[in-house]
Amino acid sequence: MHPTSPTTRQPDRNAPTIPVVVLAGFLGSGKTTLLNHLLAHRGGTRIAVVVNDFGAIEIDAMAVAGQLGDSMVSLGGGCLCCAVDGSELDAYLEKLSAPAHRIDVIVIEASGLAEPQELIRMLMASENPLIRYGGTVEVVDAAEFDATRARHPETDRHLGVADLVVLNKTDRIDAAERARIEAELAALCAPGTPVVAVDHGRIDPELLFDRRPWTQPQGQLSFEDLLAGEAADDGEDHAGHVHAGYESVEFVSEQAMHPRRFIDFLDRRPAGLYRIKGFVDFGVPGHEERYEVQAVGRFLRFATAPWGRGEARLTQLVLIGSDMDGAGLLRDLEACREPQPRQVSPESMWGVLRYVARPVPEVRDEDAVADAPFMEEPEY
Ligand SMILES: Nc1nc2c(ncn2[C@@H]2O[C@H](COP(=O)(O)OP(=O)(O)OP(=O)(O)O)[C@@H](O)[C@H]2O)c(=O)[nH]1
Secondary structure, three states, rough: OOOOOOOOOOOOOEEEEOOEEEEEEEEOOOOHHHEEEEEOOOOOOOOOEEEOOOOOOOOHHHHHHHHHHHHHHHOOOOOOHOOOOOOOOOHHHHHOOOHHHOOOEEEEOOOOOOOHHHHHHHHHHHOOOOEEEEEEEEEEHHHHHHHHHHHOOOHHHHHHHEEEEEOOOOOOOOOHHHHHHHHHHHHHHHHOOOOEOOOOOOOOOOOOOOOOOOOOOOOOOOOHHHHHHHHHOOOOOOOOOOOOOOOOHHHHHHHOOOOOHHHHHHOOOOEEEEEEEEEEEOOOOOOOOOOEEEEEEOEEEEEEOEEEEEEEEEEEEEEEEEEOOHHHHHHHOOOEEEEEEHOOOOHHHHHHHHHOOOOOOOOHHHHHHOOOOOOOOOOO
């Protein structure tokens, strides 16, 4: 099972793919609350949501219903990962990813009882060329942390596959308890997994996807537009808690980046660096394309595309995090620059190609690429 077997997919290499983010977490941890927060602060981003209702209770569906218009697909009648097989999920994703919907990101809220690994496998096995797996976010109830782990030991395994952990309900614990839980999470999660502590799911949407600016729609406003407008007017987008505590730095270089040094930089990125996005120019013979980089927590993915006509071949990155040494990160990135990329051996690209979402025709040994893992440890 591999998502990018060269024989099964020949997507349009210029078409952007839609990231599919898995939102996991135990029952009542705050997934729906976080989802509603994302929807209310999405700016002009078009989010599709697959809500995975458990049992007969349509609480999640009702909680988000009005905000999604007809782009919501509610998978009633059971656990997504257990009761819905891969082909059924694919059918939903195909519907949501149809270009006519102009969806920017798809979020799947996994049932609190679901195994996120199963869902991740399904997404990575999907042959839909319009989507790509965009990482897994695990929501943790800070107040119920010990009790949940005691009753449901599988929680530890879920933490192990998360790319980003949201420690929610921090309003219900004190600072000492928070420090203790953060230390335990550091031991349970894969090394380098960022933990974002919040209450009521108020994370910065930019941690999960690129937010489009809100633009005034033409003509009659839909219910969805009105809600988005209200969210934009409430001031939270620009001040207050949404961005509080986060900082971002930008890196621009006219010089190409050395692939090995750049991958070393990414491998060593600190846990406080939650999100990296942008374009990279390696300029290595056979690999002159534009490499889009997306990192959400420890999830990392590159996608290649030709440079636009007249587009400057620059490396442009935005790094978002908290408690990070922005100046130090910029210095480290500067050290990745390579003045003579034409002299760099194409083999230096292997570390990058491990994370390329689509087959790269220039690579001679395609099998080696197809067998390479597309996520950092652990593999699924
Ligand atoms: N005090 C407090 N309550 C919260 C917070 N986040 C969510 N809640 C409440 O916790 C309850 C559960 O939140 P949900 O968002 O429905 O949780 P969920 O993970 O979607 O739950 P399931 O769908 O059952 O898996 C709701 O009553 C929320 O209002 C928080 O940060 N602090």
